[in-house]
Amino acid sequence: MGTADNAMGGSYGAREFGPSDWANARWRRRGGSRWSAFEILAMILGFIVFWPIGLAILGYKFWQSRYGGPDLQTLANNKWQDARTMMSSNSSWSSSWGCGGAMRSASRFYSPSTGNAAFDEWRTAELARLDEERRKLDDAQRDFAEYVDAIRRAKDREEFERFMAERRARPANGGATETH
Structure with missing residues (x-):
């Protein structure tokens, strides 16, 4: 070995690693x-x-x-627990989507207060008006369904009576005459 090799610690500055040196190397523990x-x-x-x-x-x-x-x-478990805690403690989330009930109110999609009293009053009045319009539409739909049902029943009754009249008018032996 030359002088340069001895000064650098061996084969061109390369250091020999043993099993414990390799496992405990500083660059591996970063x-x-x-x-x-x-x-x-x-x-x-x-x-x-x-x-x-x-x-x-x-x-x-x-x-x-x-x-x-x-x-x-650990990160995934923490995030999962945070999400479960948020979902179970946030009652406004479950009530805003009508979970567990069939409430059909437009107000379920909005927060209770914005902090501006005038806006909150206007919003409440508009939501009440929309709820009233929804109720009127539901009533009109129900009335129309009843009307169509009554027409169908009347038509069915008319067809049935016509069928019965034709049946009574037929001869008893099915309309065929005997020939010998």
Whole structure:
């Protein structure tokens, strides 16, 4: 070996790594996040189902290794619990869509107050007017359905009476005469 090799620590500056040196190398521990089986499976399935999902998981893991943060499974569990808590505690969400009832009011899609009293009064009056119009339309639809039903019954009654009259007018033996 030459002088340059001795000064650089061996073969052109390359350092020899043993098994423990390789496992504990500083560049491998940056961020300290290892891939769990869940994350590997999620990434593979993400690429199979829709490639941006797999790419997002891969990007999250690189971000996590650089800046830290929870692993993917912990993050998913936290987000799932947050969503469940929000859905169970937010009663205005379930009532605004009429869950569990057949309420047909236009006001169910709006928040209770905007903070402007004049606007809230106008909105309440308009919603009441629209509810009244909806009720009138429902009544008109019901009346028309009853009218059409009455016409059908009358037509059916007329056809039935005509059939019965023709049946009575026929001879008893079916209209055929005997020939020998």
